[in-house]
Amino acid sequence: MILARFDYFAAVEHLLKFPNVEIVQGYGLTESGGGATRMLGPDEAKQHGSVGRLAENMEAKIVDPSTGEALPPAQGGELWLRGPTIRKGCVGHDKATAETLDSEGWLKTGDLCYFDSDGFLYIVDRLKELIKYKAYQVPPAELERLLHSNPEIADAAVIPYPDENARKIPMAYVVRKPGRNVTAGQIIDFVAKQVAPYKKIRRVSFINSxxxxxxxxxxxxxxVSHTLSSGSSKL
Known part of the structure; x- marks a missing residue:
């Protein structure tokens, strides 16, 4: 089974349901014309959380979204891809083509990623999902993974919440597990102990789903729409 983009938790769920099925991850986009990365064999499949190494004839680089500078392994930035299967553009949409493809044929995926020293790709989040807190960028998916690890929480989502001083702050919508009574303060403290100060969740609202x-x-x-229209009251 090959899963794309952010299906790590889906892979874990399938593994629990089908223990005798080998599940590996891969990554691809419509614009890449198929898989851009893949895992081959049981050894590569052990790289949990990764979507594998580059597929044949595919090039990649991690780019600083602000400067366009290529970054070394272990540093996060936007993933750019180039290869024979990459689309040539959007028919009749020159502006969209220019926004996603540069003059050298590099596809700007919009995904925040990094490569490790062995060439395995890890997806962190979508660039457009990043929460701009003061001068920092906070990936919601990272905070959501932490929230999912809390035994009191059944599900969670993190969104940007307007703030006069910081522009945006990370806010969590949380679904409690049945019979659990975890508080907003406990959730905020749980995350704060595991992240840098600028990544802390600063507001929590409980919802049913x-x-x-x-x-x-x-x-x-x-x-986000519900938060702005109702002041983050309970859904």
Missing amino acids: IPKSPAGKILRREL
Whole structure:
């Protein structure tokens, strides 16, 4: 089974349901014309959390989104891809083509990633999902993984919340597990002990369920819209 983009938790769930099935991860986009990375064999499959190494004939680099400078291994930035299967552009949409493809044929994926020293790719988040807190950028997916690790929490989503001083602050919508009574303060402290100060969750609201698409993607826009219209009252 090959999973793309941010399906790490889906892979774990399938592994628990089908213990005798080998599950590996890969990564690809519509714009890449297929898989850009893949895992081969049981040894590579042990790199949990990674989506594998580059596929044949595919080039990649991690780029600083602000400067366009290529970054070394272990540093996070936007993933750029180039290869024979990369699309040539958007028909009739020159502006969209220019925004996603540079003059040398590099596809700007919009995904925040990094390579380790062995060439394995790790996806952190979508660039457009990053929360701009003061001069820092906070990836919601990182905070959501921490929240999911809390035994009191069934599900969670992190969104930007307007703030006069910081511009945006990370806010968490949390679904408690049945019979659990974890408080907002406990959740804030739980995350604060594991992240840098600028990544701390600063606001929590409890809801019955996280809105998601049929594919399981968090519908952050719905949460943001609800927050702005109702002052983050209970859903």
